[in-house]
Amino acid sequence: MIAETRAEARDAAELVQVEYEPLPAVVDPERALEDGAPIVHDDFGTNSCYTWKLSAGDVDEEFGNASVVVKERYRQQRLIPNAMEPRGVIVQPFPATGELTMWSATQIPHIARVTLSMVTGVPEAKLRVVAPDVGGGFGSKLNVYAEEALALVLARKLGRPIKWIETRTEGYQATIHGRDQIQEIELAATSEGKIRAVRAKLTVAMGAYLQLVTPGVPLLGAWLYSGAYDVVAYDFECTGVFTTTTPTDAYRGAGRPEATYAIERAIDALARKVGKDPVEIRRLNFLREFPKTIASGLTVDSGDYDAHLDAALELLDYDAVRKDQAERRERRDTKEVGIGFSTYLEMCGLAPSRILGAIRYGAGGWDAATIRFLPTGTVQVLIGTSPHGQSHETTFAQIVADQLGVGYDEIEVLHGDTAVTPLGMDTYGSRSLTVGGIAVYKAAERIVEKARKIAAHQLEVGEDELAYDGGRFTANGGALTTKEIALQAWTAHNLPDGMEPGLEASYVFDPENFSWPAGTHIAVVEIDTETGNVDLIRYVAVDDVGKVINPDVVAGQIHGGVTQGVAQALWEEAVYDDDGNLITGSMVNYLVPSAAEVPSFELGSTETPSPTNPLGVKGVGETGTIASTAAVMNAVVDALSARGVTDIDMPATPERVWRAVKEVAS
């Protein structure tokens, strides 16, 4: 419904009476694979969308020889991303030129332009996509949606601007969801608890239709089901399944939170089985030499897992919390305490283009930057990544300021506009700094290289005779600043022979590897065994995200990420009824936590620079979410383990906890 005002459109839309013929629903991915289940797409004759396997080493032999086998089954409930700003799009047509400008609340203006051009036939060169300040995405805006294509087509057809803004309820129904998978994980171990092999099998709900990267999301975890642990054999299998639900797609961590959850829960189960402390069993299994090619075939760049585990234990005062736990049990306190660990390892910074090709991702993993040193001494930094809350403006300005010797306030970081920035691959998968940031760094290096040539020419010295510090070249008592050189490059009155005028440089960076952040997160919960209420009372996180550019930005990412992962453990769940209706249609019953629900996080850090990029940085946008869900659920199980509880489905609602306690008591 198109109208002059939103109110008119809303009223008019009510006049449309749609008669729906109900089709049979199947909302559960395992149920959808059963014989006789309603088929979502008759053409296919099956709800199985694909099966993808990865296998290395002799897994069967390892399981055959294993003294201890742990077999666990977990459910990753369906989640709703809940970006602060809903989706929205405005398209302005320029009929005289045939150009169209789209402003969209998207994470991916560049990929959106490619896709929308292909879908609508608007020539790519006539289409400008702008992602202005976008209020978060968490992966839900790593997508190209029908409304964007519709707005584009309608604006072209009508020759008038078209605007569409999603309501929160529409967002819950029609913006992608996350997770929704059944995980089966098996560990083969020695009697001491040394893990030899891992088998993981996933059954993942795709929803009814595939969105941009729906089938690929669980596969981003395919290499990580052995976690931070050294195993010799590895087997992964994932089956994507059509269900009559909203499509799943990338949601903060995309595949890696799920993998981390499975292995971190399973290693705790193994610890219980062999009678070891969760700390001890982790130390027994840690990867220790880097770079390390792990069983699943990728190479972990760097790390020191004992270091962050030690730091986290010290922050926590582990022995004191265990003592409190023992004392409560001793006096039969109705409030139990549990400690949960997550010594996660993740791979991020999407990514080497050839690996993205291997999982049939439709685009590359490189990114680009252009730095333009303007004649009056201020600097434009044009980037191909597209921030929507990650503070690129701050972090990237720091990188440039350090190299060019200009103030932060003299640098403008421009992003999210296909008419302004170089072609890029946008922002998701904790890639902006490790890919786009490196492009910025390399482009700045090129600026300095060229400036050095100009300085050497004008100061009449050899390039290697120049000292460079803080934006100033000096030699033999002479000096030139980068700002002075920028003006010289612009006037071009006195440049080395054959040099192009101007002080501008670009770089396109395609990483040779992912980056591999790791860390130790420890959750402490207090469980009221009478009501079933779980209270997260402490949360310690020591992360190694390589070299840190801006500690506050990093801490902000970890705070938000941890809260989002805790939310999966304790509150959030998208629920469908058997007829395929979304029950949790608003924030009244889809429980997004507020600051009141979580304690003050106790953060620490260790630093092992990544050797695969010149800044030594690793990604941090998703680590908190990847780590925390497992830490909290391990704490919940730990609190109740003395009573005999070994598993609780997520979210660990008061009712689920109460029922689990009741069941083991009877």
Place this chain on the structure above:
Amino acid sequence: MIPAPFDYEVAESVDQAVELLGSRDDAKLLAGGHSLIPLLRLRFARPALLVDIGRMDDLRYVRDAGEQLAIGAMTRHNDLQHNPLVQEHTPILSHTAGLIGDPQVRHRGTIGGSVAHGDPASDLPTVLTALDADLVVRGPGGERTVPAEEFFRGVFETALGPQDVLTEIRIPKLGAAGWTYVKFTRRAQDWATVGVAAVVRRTNGTIDAAAIALTNMGPTPVRARAAEGALKTPDDAAGAANVVAQESDPPTDTSGSADYRRHLATVLARRALEEAISR
């Protein structure tokens, strides 16, 4: 928010509000807006006319009326929380008002709006039921008083007729009685999964009188008479709590099943009674 179209009038007095409510079929009162506005946004409520009494400051008061406190219907939750008369004479109301929603909600939401809305998950109706409050209603036929226990009729259903305006809440002063309201929520600002209001009068080792009411344990606030009767001595808290859900008919929803709510009511009632007895 884009609600269905409606007309809008501002009432300057209760009489004018009553008159305006009578001027159209399906007219609705707007007080603090914290119950009605969300329903308008979803178009679940589609009144033809909204009568706004939000500017009627003469319904925003707390007065000492001898044996009772008289509270104007437009008194905000934040007022109840901090008003010295409420804190002195009906501290359970002050305490409970402080548990509602978040600061923004407490500064806009009104006691009259909360009561008139008749949501069984709201806290104040339960407390007023436990306190045997009287609700003063003005309608076309003049003024009448309805006891709280008769006021709530069902989910979002009350004794208010289409032209009635709830003007005042009268609450007996608590005196030396012990009291508490215990609320269990998933998140800090959520509606209660279950709430328990308890008021206990005791003379040393004997309970002289007890009033127990439950939130979200049925279509209206539930008065737990069986539990009240079982509470004869200060040692009877657990025994009384065991029968607290006897009269209830709790819902099953995403916050919990009916079974869980019955269990939760028992746990919370025991805690509430122990606290009220010892206060």
